[in-house]
Amino acid sequence: MDNKLLDENVVAQFSSQQVHTYFMMYMKNAKSLIDNIQKDLDGNDLNALRQRAHKLKGSSMVVGASSIKELAHEIEDLARENKPISQDQVGRLQSNYQSLSELLLQRYNISL
């Protein structure tokens, strides 16, 4: 699970200060995006959901948050094709966020 959460090749390019700065910013934004994706799902707003998933995919890519990137990509593609998105998929996004949060604390002492 740890290997899928983070792309170490990406993180290795950051200094330790950058790891802290980037992930503090990323995790704050990602939390907001994921919370709003849930609201978009509840309100059946596929267009807003697609845009948020796209944004989450992009920022996840740039920091190396691999599993969240992949999940966001799946959700974005489904929304673009007007296909149903399940609560399970959004739930996995939430649980991966939680797991990444724990990993960042353990490995880099980043407390959100």
Added chain:
Amino acid sequence: MHKVLKTILLVDDDEVTNYINAENLRALNVAKTINICNDGKEGLSYLQNALAKIGDASKAGEVPNLIFLDINMPEMDGFEFLEAYSKLENPDLDEVVIVMLSTSLREEDVNRAQLFSSIVYDYIEKPLTQEVALHVMGKYFQLSPTNNG
């Protein structure tokens, strides 16, 4: 070797992407100034303001030499920005290099970008790593014996 540009403009709606891209570009010392706009509408407004200040020496250099342009943005996306940019028809924009950045190389987006081939120089998959940035600089802003920044 590449020139050191006066200004690079980043147009992307993601704060994290803009922050990291700007840091990468600053680390490479490829431009004196890195400016950020959060969507196409802001980007267009920035350019219009910069063009209006051309005659003001204190503001010289705000028209970017290079624009990294995201596609999917609220308010005005990358393609809508290009439409509006095309209509500016200002000779001070003639040498601006626009590079589109996308999280995926979807055929429809690549094809659409080609409609703007007179102003879009390249279409690159994100992330904008230092390696990619240097490739862009080397490709479009090479130093020649007669100009060294």
